Amino acid sequence: MSRFFIAFLVALAAITLLTSTFLFSSTVDTEGDAIGYVDAMQVVAGERPPPEFANGAREIFTIHRLLTTSLGIEAVRLMGSLLDSVTVGWFVWDTILFFFISILFYHLIRRLFGSDKTAFLGGLFFAGNYAMVTAGLGQFMDIGGWFFYIASLYFLVVYTETRSERDLLLSALAIAVGGLFKENALVASVPLTAVLLYQNFPSVTRFLKQIVPLAIICAVPVAIHHIYIYLEYGYVYTYWFSLNQELYHYSSRLLEYVKSLGSLLNILGPFALLGVGVWLREWKAQPRLRSVLLCSIAISAIPALMWPGITQRVLFMVVPGAVLFACLFFQKYEKYWYVFTPFLALYILASFTMDSFILDYVNLPF
DSSP: OOHHHHHHHHHHHHHHHHHHHHTOOSSOOTTSTHHHHHHHHHHHTTOOOOGGGTTSHHHHHHHHHHHHOHHHHHHHHHHHHHHTOHHHHHHHHHHHHHHHHHHHHHHHHHHHHOOHHHHHHHHHHHHTOHHHHHTTTSSOSHHHHHHHHHHHHHHHHHHHHHOOHHHHHHHHHHHHHHTTTOGGGGGGHHHHHHHHHHHHTTOHHHHHHHHHHHHHHHHHHHHHHHHHHHHHHOOOHHHHHHHHHHHOOOSOHHHHHHHHHHHHHTTHHHHHHHHHHHHHHTGGGSOHHHHHHHHHHHHTTHHHHHSSSOOHHHHTTHHHHHHHHHHHHHHHTGGGHHHHHHHHHHHHHHHHHIIIIIHHHHTOOO
């Protein structure tokens, strides 16, 4: 175990401690998304929902949670029962996922770039992101989808080294399970498809022979669950998309993207752009398969950019790709890794102070 990985684990513990100090509340946020998840937990447990549930917006929100986060709801409900508090159980569950996703991402970077120093920097730019500490550890279900998205990428990277069908199967299974925790896990199918296309090119037959069974594994569990929710409640996912189109209106979507992505990426953004510069300048020297992975991971964030509501939590899918491109720059100058640590510290500090100071000005109407 390298000293950089040990330092990384210590930093994760410190981030979790800061999160519990700054963000943890002993009660569920009754004005946010959390109440819909709690209602869904009550439905799953066979309890009677609150009176305002029936035939109203709260019912729609709850059914949508049952559709898109069924396993996440069940995990939090069981953890809450075990600890005799939904709020405490929720925070413990999110904390467990936070550690595992961060460690997985560290090792993903370590495998892609072959450097503990790069993995240390990239891993903490990922774990210390604003959306990770506020939404990942803040009474939402997103971190469940994020975890399985990263897990799928990790096993895909392992597969590119081992060429083992087992690792490819694990990557697909992560997508299948993750899609029942949160739908954002499903976009991991983009890098999976891109890697197999690259490896099998120009043979369409070989590509289809590999991708079809994996596509079935990824799609069938989610499809069965969606059919069940439709038969039980007459509800489909497209209704949620159309509802959000009606709810969210911006005077300028471009300006909203600039504000949201600027506050989400802040210090990471320039490093990501510098990494893109390294990639473009050294295109011929870059491992082709790694370039396919990096580009396909970046492309997999496009659905998040197309969502009607523009929030940092939804746009978090941009972060993994941004971090990986930044790692190209970190690796090139890893001899001076310590120079990046003050920027990293400011980045993490910004994550914990964003709501209190910065976003009061960023979110002013224009």
